[in-house]
Each structure stands twice: as C-alpha cells, then as structure tokens.
Amino acid sequence: MSDDDQPQQDATPVTDPRDGDRPHENALTGPRDGDRPGEDTLKDPGPDGRSREEAVTVTGLRYAFGSSTAVDGLDLTVTSGEVFGLLGPNGAGKTTAIRCVTTLLPVPAGMVKVFGHDVTTDRMAVRRLLGYVPQQLSADAGLTGRENVALFARVFDVPRRERAARVAQALEAVGLAEVADRMAGTYSGGMVRRLELAQALISSPRLLILDEPTIGLDPIARTGVWDHIMAVRAASGMTVLVTTHYMDEADQYCDRVALMHQGRVRALGTPRRLTDDLRARRGDGTSPTLEDVFRDVAGSGLDDLDKGGEFRDVRRTRRTAARVG
Numbered sequence: 233m234s235d236d237d238q239p240q241q242d243a244t245p246v247t248d249p250r251d252g253d254r255p256h257e258n259a260l261t262g263p264r265d266g267d268r269p270g271e272d273t274l275k276d277p278g279p280d281g282r283s284r285e286e287a288v289t290v291t292g293l294r295y296a297f298g299s300s301t302a303v304d305g306l307d308l309t310v311t312s313g314e315v316f317g318l319l320g321p322n323g324a325g326k327t328t329a330i331r332c333v334t335t336l337l338p339v340p341a342g343m344v345k346v347f348g349h350d351v352t353t354d355r356m357a358v359r360r361l362l363g364y365v366p367q368q369l370s371a372d373a374g375l376t377g378r379e380n381v382a383l384f385a386r387v388f389d390v391p392r393r394e395r396a397a398r399v400a401q402a403l404e405a406v407g408l409a410e411v412a413d414r415m416a417g418t419y420s421g422g423m424v425r426r427l428e429l430a431q432a433l434i435s436s437p438r439l440l441i442l443d444e445p446t447i448g449l450d451p452i453a454r455t456g457v458w459d460h461i462m463a464v465r466a467a468s469g470m471t472v473l474v475t476t477h478y479m480d481e482a483d484q485y486c487d488r489v490a491l492m493h494q495g496r497v498r499a500l501g502t503p504r505r506l507t508d509d510l511r512a513r514r515g516d517g518t519s520p521t522l523e524d525v526f527r528d529v530a531g532s533g534l535d536d537l538d539k540g541g542e543f544r545d546v547r548r549t550r551r552t553a554a555r556v557g
C-alpha cells in the first residue's frame with residue numbers, strides 16, 4: 233500500500249464476518265452516564281462475570297509517511313465492551329493509527345492486536361472481527377440505501393439466503409428502513425453517516441471503529457447517529473473505538489478517552505478523571521470541561537497550522553465535512 237491518500241481503499245470493507253451468529257460475550261446495557269466505569273473497574277469482570285478481554289492492544293506503534301512521522305510510539309489498550317474515544321487535534325495521527333488497527337495500513341514498527349490477533353500475521357481474522365466507518369465517505373450516491381448495504385453484505389460473505397433479511401435488519405437498526413429504496417445521493421448528511429453505520433454493522437462486528445462519524449452534522453443528526461450506535465452496542469455488547477472533534481460527544485458517550493498529540497497519547501482516562509485531574513492541577517476552583525483538557529494537552533497553538541495540523545489535514549477535514557453536509 234502506498235503512502236498516498238487512498239480514499240477508495242478506505243472505502244473498501246475490511247471485515248469478512250462469516251459468523252453472524254457469533255455470541256457476544258460481554259453484553260453491556262447502554263450508556264452509563266454518571267455510572268461510568270473508572271479505569272480500574274474496566275479490569276473487573278463484565279456483567280456476566282467473565283473477565284474482559286483486550287479488544288485492541290497497541291504497543292509502540294510507529295508510522296511515517298516518507299520523512300513525516302504520523303504515529304510516534306503509540307501505546308493504547310481498548311477493553312472489550314467499552315466505548316473508547318481517540319481524541320486529538322488535526323494531524324495528531326488518529327486516522328493513521330486507526331488504519332493500522334483495521335489492517336488498511338501495515339505496522340512498520342510496534343505491535344497491534346485485535347482480540348489477541350496480530351494485525352500483521354493474522355490479518356483475515358482481524359478483518360472478520362471489525363466494522364469500520366472511515367473518515368472519508370464510503371457510501372455510493374448512485375445506489376439506493378438498500379443496494380449500498382447489500383453490496384457490503386455480498387463482500388462480507390453474508391450467506392445468500394440471509395442477505396435480504398440481514399440488510400433490512402441493518403437498515404432498520406439505523407432508522408433508514410423507510411427510505412431504504414431511495415438513492416443515497418438524496419440522503420441528508422446524517423442519513424449518509426447512518427447508512428455507513430449500517431454497512432459497517434452488516435458483519436455483526438465485535439469491534440466497531442468509527443472515524444469522525446458525526447463530522448459536519450447538525451446537533452440533531454449527531455444525536456441520531458450516536459443513538460443508533462449506542463442502541464446496537466447495548467444489544468450486542470460490541471466494543472466501539474471512535475474518533476471525534478466534538479468534546480461534548482466524547483464526554484457523553486465515551487467510557488474512556490485518549491488524547492493524542494503529535495503521534496502519541498498524552499492523556500488517558502475517563503472524561504471525569506481527566507477533568508478532575510485538570511481541576512486539581514489548576515487549583516483555582518473552576519470546573520474544567522473535556523475541551524479544556526484538550527486545550528491543555530494540545531497546547532495553545534491549535535490555530536497555528538504549523539503546530540496543530542498541516543494544511544492537508546484541514547483541507548481533508550473540510551472536504552469530508554462539505555460532502556457530509
């Protein structure tokens with residue numbers, strides 16, 4: 233795979249689930265606002281009494297595009313059943329790291345595992361376990377919603393006899409049943425993102441990876457996307473790894489977040505713990521938000537393209553937002 237931008241490769245499905253009836257072992261029950269597990273409790277047994285596995289294990293990951301280092305010694309563990317947010321400014325290396333996890337990029341240095349399977353040596357096993365909604369849009373405007381999802385069902389090898397029902401089910405799960413036979417090109421931005429969610433869910437993934445699923449959406453559409461993610465997750469117990477620039481979303485929906493900056497994790501914990509830590513450090517009696525933590529980690533130079541992200545990052549983000557909106 234070359235180092236060039238390859239949106240068409242991002243659009244390529246990366247899961248190949250042949251075991252749609254795979255039991256989900258760590259079913260959790262919905263968002264746990266106010267009752268979110270701390271880092272310690274995540275190591276405790278899940279609600280079913282079994283100990284939780286590591287869904288994603290990243291150790292010392294490095295990735296460079298030519299002479300430019302995008303991921304610089306990343307260490308990260310996502311525990312099964314949690315909603316994990318990967319946050320950070322434009323150009324922090326989030327998408328690059330995620331593409332290594334999905335096997336779309338190789339792992340030149342370090343190690344990445346998904347449910348214990350090494351992404352380098354056990355590529356197909358990894359692909360069977362995950363669903364991926366890329367940052368770049370992947371739905372085909374010239375097909376209906378149903379056709380888009382059916383395409384993924386075929387590629388992912390959903391048995392022919394089950395396909396129509398599974399496609400209908402996935403569309404239903406994201407609230408698109410009524411408009412399933414309309415061209416995707418006529419969908420609003422929120423509907424397109426939900427369609428891509430249905431595509432990623434057709435494989436009943438154990439790990440759902442979402443790269444800025446709500447970019448460019450209005451607040452109501454954003455809530456709509458998240459409602460569907462959380463409903464599917466509550467029903468299936470799947471693990472969710474998500475990136476977002478919306479700190480309110482991360483605060484509301486993520487059990488834990490990692491703040492990435494210049495290719496590395498700079499802060500990690502529950503949103504509550506990170507804001508508590510910043511409050512303690514400031515000691516001025518104010519109540520910081522997750523956005524304050526973000527600013528604290530990423531530094532004050534966020535508007536400075538030299539520091540916060542290169543021109544290409546901003547241009548790419550705007551292009552995606554424009555296509556969604």
Ligand SMILES: Nc1ncnc2c1ncn2[C@@H]1O[C@H](COP(=O)(O)OP(=O)(O)OP(=O)(O)O)[C@@H](O)[C@H]1O
Nearest residue numbers: 235236237297302321322323324325326327328545
């Ligand atoms: N295909 C590419 N070719 C060359 N450089 C790239 C490529 N993709 C990313 N980069 C560079 O790698 C670094 C990390 O980019 P990446 O897309 O992983 O960041 P990000 O955290 O996802 O940013 P954003 O929030 O804007 O999506 C940036 O400096 C970016 O310019």
Ligand SMILES: [Mg+2]
Nearest residue numbers: 326327328367
């Ligand atoms: Mg990105």
